Amino acid sequence: MAARLVRRCCWRHFAAFVSAPSAATAALLVPPGKVPMPRALPQAPLALFHTSSPPDWADGFSVKEQVDDGRNPEYKVIGELIETATSPQELFQLSELHELNSNHASLIITQISRLASEKKLETENIVRDERFQQLIGIMDSQISQVWNNTLVNLLKSLYSLGVPSSRREMQSVEQEVLWRLRRLTFRQLASLAEFLAIRQGKDNKLLNEVIKKLELRWTELEGTRTVVTLMGKVGHVSPVLMDRLEDKALELAEHFNPDETRKILLALAYQNRRCVPLLRALSYHLLQKHAELSLSILLDLVFAYGKLNFHQPQVFQKIASDLQPHVPAMAPMEVTRCTRSFALLKWLSLPLFEAITQYALDNPKQLSVAHLCGIILSFARLNFQPSGSEDFFNMVHEELQGQLGSLEPQMLTELVWSLCVLQQARAPYLQRVLAPEFHAHIRGDQSLKAQNLQLKLIHINAAAKLENPDYKGPFLPPELLSTVPLASERVTQLQSCLREALTGLLGSQDNGRFDVRTLYGWHIDAEMVVTSENKPLPVKDFAAPHLLRAEGTKPLPPGARRVAFLRWEFPNFSNRSKELLGRYAMARRHVQAAGFLVVDVPHYEFLELKLERQRTAYLRDKLHKVMAKDMAS
Ligand SMILES: *[C@@H]1O[C@H](CO)[C@@H](O)[C@H](O)[C@H]1NC(C)=O
Numbered sequence: 001m002a003a004r005l006v007r008r009c010c011w012r013h014f015a016a017f018v019s020a021p022s023a024a025t026a027a028l029l030v031p032p033g034k035v036p037m038p039r040a041l042p043q044a045p046l047a048l049f050h051t052s053s054p055p056d057w058a059d060g061f062s063v064k065e066q067v068d069d070g071r072n073p074e075y076k077v078i079g080e081l082i083e084t085a086t087s088p089q090e091l092f093q094l095s096e097l098h099e100l101n102s103n104h105a106s107l108i109i110t111q112i113s114r115l116a117s118e119k120k121l122e123t124e125n126i127v128r129d130e131r132f133q134q135l136i137g138i139m140d141s142q143i144s145q146v147w148n149n150t151l152v153n154l155l156k157s158l159y160s161l162g163v164p165s166s167r168r169e170m171q172s173v174e175q176e177v178l179w180r181l182r183r184l185t186f187r188q189l190a191s192l193a194e195f196l197a198i199r200q201g202k203d204n205k206l207l208n209e210v211i212k213k214l215e216l217r218w219t220e221l222e223g224t225r226t227v228v229t230l231m232g233k234v235g236h237v238s239p240v241l242m243d244r245l246e247d248k249a250l251e252l253a254e255h256f257n258p259d260e261t262r263k264i265l266l267a268l269a270y271q272n273r274r275c276v277p278l279l280r281a282l283s284y285h286l287l288q289k290h291a292e293l294s295l296s297i298l299l300d301l302v303f304a305y306g307k308l309n310f311h312q313p314q315v316f317q318k319i320a321s322d323l324q325p326h327v328p329a330m331a332p333m334e335v336t337r338c339t340r341s342f343a344l345l346k347w348l349s350l351p352l353f354e355a356i357t358q359y360a361l362d363n364p365k366q367l368s369v370a371h372l373c374g375i376i377l378s379f380a381r382l383n384f385q386p387s388g389s390e391d392f393f394n395m396v397h398e399e400l401q402g403q404l405g406s407l408e409p410q411m412l413t414e415l416v417w418s419l420c421v422l423q424q425a426r427a428p429y430l431q432r433v434l435a436p437e438f439h440a441h442i443r444g445d446q447s448l449k450a451q452n453l454q455l456k457l458i459h460i461n462a463a464a465k466l467e468n469p470d471y472k473g474p475f476l477p478p479e480l481l482s483t484v485p486l487a488s489e490r491v492t493q494l495q496s497c498l499r500e501a502l503t504g505l506l507g508s509q510d511n512g513r514f515d516v517r518t519l520y521g522w523h524i525d526a527e528m529v530v531t532s533e534n535k536p537l538p539v540k541d542f543a544a545p546h547l548l549r550a551e552g553t554k555p556l557p558p559g560a561r562r563v564a565f566l567r568w569e570f571p572n573f574s575n576r577s578k579e580l581l582g583r584y585a586m587a588r589r590h591v592q593a594a595g596f597l598v599v600d601v602p603h604y605e606f607l608e609l610k611l612e613r614q615r616t617a618y619l620r621d622k623l624h625k626v627m628a629k630d631m632a633s
């Protein structure tokens with residue numbers, strides 16, 4: 001029926017055109033898909049038609065009727081012509097041929113905008129075109145008649161085409177949308193919000209109104225796509241809406257496909273929203289579905305978990321093992337990205353990291369210095385020593401040679417610090433960052449960043465002193481060692497239990513020193529001096545080369561040893577539960593190299609003991625063991 005009507009009206013129009021039997025003209029009038037031929041119209045004959053076209057073009061149809069009756073055949077033809085037009089010129093010519101109503105004008109503007117963005121056309125000239133201005137005029141003359149959906153698309157198109165918001169017509173479209181907000185469907189509101197959030201930014205007035213409506217009407221929210229889109233594109237503008245979206249996503253968790261799951265996780269990560277129930281649910285369903293995940297999804301997932309510091313061992317295991325076969329074909333950027341994400345998560349998958357090492361060995365020329373630094377920093381964080389360590393570091397030293405000067409001071413410091421962790425910092429690295437001209441610029445800088453940098457330099461200085469006997473300097477000057485920032489962390493359960501138990505062990509306060517800040521930049525929970533018969537001595541009497549200012553001067557009596565108690569909390573370990581992260585492994589090494597016997601007090605043993613008496617006995621037993629072991633060696 002509709003097709004018949006269309007055909008009839010086409011014939012009627014066609015008859016008017018017999019004077020110009022151009023196939024192209026026919027294409028304009030035949031329903032879409034019927035005549036595949038060039039659509040561009042020659043300018044001259046068209047102008048001719050325009051003037052000579054019969055006045056009964058819109059014969060019998062008032063603009064009002066056309067708007068009211070969508071099934072109107074003439075209206076339908078024009079709609080189809082607009083939809084199938086393939087260039088703005090064609091659309092302009094349509095507007096010259098037909099008497100348009102405000103709805104048509106809006107549709108044409110929308111189609112022009114769509115074509116402009118699809119074909120990457122220069123919009124400035126289009127907007128300046130007189131015929132475009134006429135379209136805006138027609139649209140504006142009866143804006144209240146434009147259909148809802150068309151109106152929403154119109155507004156987006158005007159923004160996209162860069163029509164300035166200061167124009168009166170633009171403001172009247174915005175106003176019209178604002179008035180009609182209540183009557184728009186949830187889907188229309190959502191699409192408008194998405195568009196405005198991206199194009200116009202957070203402070204757009206209309207956007208804020210749209211979001212208020214979405215917040216009020218959130219019960220109408222349905223379908224995974226809308227939830228995902230709103231979360232990703234609009235959530236950051238409204239925490240209230242984001243709360244609702246998270247609730248809804250939790251409800252729908254089972255139905256998201258991997259790509260949607262990725263988008264939600266990224267949205268949460270970028271907005272720093274650690275919504276634990278949702279993260280759990282998404283992880284659960286990810287594992288249940290056993291879906292094959294693409295490389296880009298795997299990378300985004302591990303990035304999001306890392307950013308949110310959300311631990312989900314089974315998911316990590318899956319991601320790590322799914323990623324591993326992809327490694328040889330990855331781009332350098334992807335390799336560093338996934339290495340860094342796993343490092344952030346403190347998750348060391350040996351097979352994956354071995355594969356990454358092999359990748360670096362196979363592609364040294366493709367890896368930039370920044371990529372290489374990213375890999376080394378990650379290895380250091382996890383204290384990962386590749387099995388082919390020598391080959392790997394030979395390559396690293398070769399690639400870094402002569403490139404150190406190109407690194408930012410911060411990156412260079414991080415790099416050398418990481419090489420210290422991995423026990424690979426050779427003299428040229430140390431010299432570069434310990435040289436006076438290098439640290440001159442952070443002196444006196446009180447920012448947190450500078451303080452962290454300084455602490456790392458102190459650690460590097462310690463590595464140079466304690467672990468590199470051949471290194472001859474320069475070293476940091478003493479005044480730089482003293483300004484260690486005092487981290488004010490809350491006292492942990494392990495800390496307070498350790499303190500109590502130590503009191504029992506020491507007998508007298510004089511026999512111990514607590515919370516010791518060494519000039520190596522490391523912090524010792526407690527230290528004591530013990531005779532070979534395990535008898536504590538008053539620590540303050542003795543010279544203490546690990547301190548900036550020692551109260552005592554006496555050398556240790558023969559056979560006596562210094563003992564450090566180191567408290568290891570959950571966050572000091574990597575996922576391999578009993579393996580220290582690189583930073584803490586280095587701390588332990590340095591404390592030992594500074595002449596201490598180390599008594600490790602890991603949370604997983606110490607907090608198992610319920611009574612203070614048991615804890616004191618535990619410490620005493622450990623102390624005796626390290627002393628005995630030392631004497632045996
Ligand atoms: C469109 O808006 C009108 C008011 O302009 C409203 O009455 C109508 O319900 C809406 N229709 C649709 C389909 O959105």
Ligand SMILES: *[C@@H]1O[C@H](CO)[C@@H](O)[C@H](O)[C@H]1NC(C)=O
Nearest residue numbers: 317320348349350575576577
């Ligand atoms: C740590 O990660 C590795 C690699 O995925 C895994 O094999 C191991 O079981 C994990 N360890 C713990 C304690 O979760």
Ligand SMILES: *[C@@H]1O[C@H](CO)[C@@H](O)[C@H](O)[C@H]1NC(C)=O
Nearest residue numbers: 523566567568569571572587
């Ligand atoms: C272990 O980590 C905690 C912070 O998480 C820190 O306070 C403590 O000093 C670390 N332990 C050692 C021995 O460095």
